Amino acid sequence: MSESQNGNRFPFYGPQGRLILVDSALEAVSRGSTTIGIKTPNFAMIASQIKPTHPLMEPSEKIFPIDFHIGATGAGYIGDILQLIDTLRLESQKHRLTYETPIDVDSLAKHLSSFLHNYTTYAVRPQAASVIIVGEDQTGIQLYQVDPSGTFFRGSGFAIGQASETALDVITKGYSKDMNLDQAVELGRKAIEKALGEKPIVETGIVEPGKAFRKIRTDNA
Amino acid sequence: MTTIVGIKTKDGVVLGSDKRASKGFFIGSKIVQKIATIDDTLAVAIAGQLSDAEYIIKVAKAERRLMELRRGFPLSIREATRLIANIAYSGLRNYQPYYVELLVAGVDREGAHVFAADMSGAITEEDFASSGSGSPIAYGVLESLYNKDITNSQASEIASRAVSAAMERDPGSGNGINILAIQNLQKEAVA
Numbered sequence: 001m002s003e004s005q006n007g008n009r010f011p012f013y014g015p016q017g018r019l020i021l022v023d024s025a026l027e028a029v030s031r032g033s034t035t036i037g038i039k040t041p042n043f044a045m046i047a048s049q050i051k052p053t054h055p056l057m058e059p060s061e062k063i064f065p066i067d068f069h070i071g072a073t074g075a076g077y078i079g080d081i082l083q084l085i086d087t088l089r090l091e092s093q094k095h096r097l098t099y100e101t102p103i104d105v106d107s108l109a110k111h112l113s114s115f116l117h118n119y120t121t122y123a124v125r126p127q128a129a130s131v132i133i134v135g136e137d138q139t140g141i142q143l144y145q146v147d148p149s150g151t152f153f154r155g156s157g158f159a160i161g162q163a164s165e166t167a168l169d170v171i172t173k174g175y176s177k178d179m180n181l182d183q184a185v186e187l188g189r190k191a192i193e194k195a196l197g198e199k200p201i202v203e204t205g206i207v208e209p210g211k212a213f214r215k216i217r218t219d220n221a
Numbered sequence: 222m223t224t225i226v227g228i229k230t231k232d233g234v235v236l237g238s239d240k241r242a243s244k245g246f247f248i249g250s251k252i253v254q255k256i257a258t259i260d261d262t263l264a265v266a267i268a269g270q271l272s273d274a275e276y277i278i279k280v281a282k283a284e285r286r287l288m289e290l291r292r293g294f295p296l297s298i299r300e301a302t303r304l305i306a307n308i309a310y311s312g313l314r315n316y317q318p319y320y321v322e323l324l325v326a327g328v329d330r331e332g333a334h335v336f337a338a339d340m341s342g343a344i345t346e347e348d349f350a351s352s353g354s355g356s357p358i359a360y361g362v363l364e365s366l367y368n369k370d371i372t373n374s375q376a377s378e379i380a381s382r383a384v385s386a387a388m389e390r391d392p393g394s395g396n397g398i399n400i401l402a403i404q405n406l407q408k409e410a411v412a
Binding site for chain 2: 097098099100101104106107110138139
């Protein structure tokens with residue numbers, strides 16, 4: 001009681017009833033590198049900006065293969081992203097051990113969601129990373145976004161990170177169900193470029209039916 | 222003791238069993254149901270320790286329901302069989318094996334499947350399979366009558382003949398036959 005009287009309660013809910021630690025994590029994500037995901041019935045792609053570093057340093061990897069048929073990317077603190085990526089990889093392999101089949105993307109997104117949700121219920125630091133997952137399963141091509149709160153979304157176009165509203169706007173306007181892979185990759189690149197206001201270095205990952213998840217690098221074209 | 226058979230057909234799967242439960246040289250029950258339906262598309266025929274089998278099936282049933290609710294579509298027959306085999310294998314590794322030999326049969330989006338799963342945790346997919354003390358006799362009938370083009374009703378007849386042949390000569394099997402047939406899923410019309 002004494003804690004609440006001096007307005008210095010345990011750091012979960014702010015005065016507006018928002019989870020301030022989660023809000024801070026989302027804020028950190030929105031400062032991360034611009035990252036997008038696009039899905040059509042025939043393929044899905046993810047792309048993330050690689051932040052320029054000095055000439056002698058190799059930039060960090062931003063597109064991650066999770067399993068044969070699934071890939072993911074993220075925005076936020078790279079350390080947190082890597083931790084979440086490993087969680088996804090572990091869960092995929094656990095599914096293969098238990099059921100002898102590749103995991104479906106929905107189960108994977110839900111697992112990540114509950115993993116992240118855990119960090120919102122204890123006095124720990126929520127993970128400052130949003131993750132976009134793409135993959136193919138029995139229900140078709142899938143695209144998910146999972147946020148630090150544990151909230152997850154399924155859809156055809158997402159953008160997270162720096163100036164994500166701008167990027168999402170470009171994707172929403174340029175999206176068509178019938179576009180081909182090259183058009184989608186170009187749309188993704190354009191979205192990131194518009195968001196940043198400069199030619200970005202982008203790493204791209206692609207999922208197509210029956211094929212392994214694969215990465216391509218579109219350098220400063 | 223027991224005779225169970227499982228047959229894959231062109232329109233589904235068929236399971237057959239006898240109804241005898243043996244307690245040594247004594248017939249413990251004459252009306253045992255050895256075919257357990259897990260749901261409309263999956264069933265398991267049991268040979269071995271009934272209590273162990275019941276437990277494994279109960280767990281598999283719960284896991285299968287949970288998985289279907291969580292991901293929105295059911296486990297395939299192979300997935301369900303692997304799940305059951307994993308339970309069996311964990312028992313083996315803990316020096317407390319589940320004394321069972323199961324025939325897991327059902328239909329999924331890929332079609333009909335018959336799997337044999339035992340206490341070692343191994344699974345094999347078969348066109349037809351038999352298990353239990355009467356299985357060598359049942360196999361004789363199955364080997365001579367089975368072909369890949371049979372229907373569920375023909376397979377029900379073959380299963381019934383295989384089990385009754387076993388019941389004639391195997392003292393561990395008898396007291397009547399149970400048959401269960403599962404039809405393939407209707408192919409969704411392609412729009």
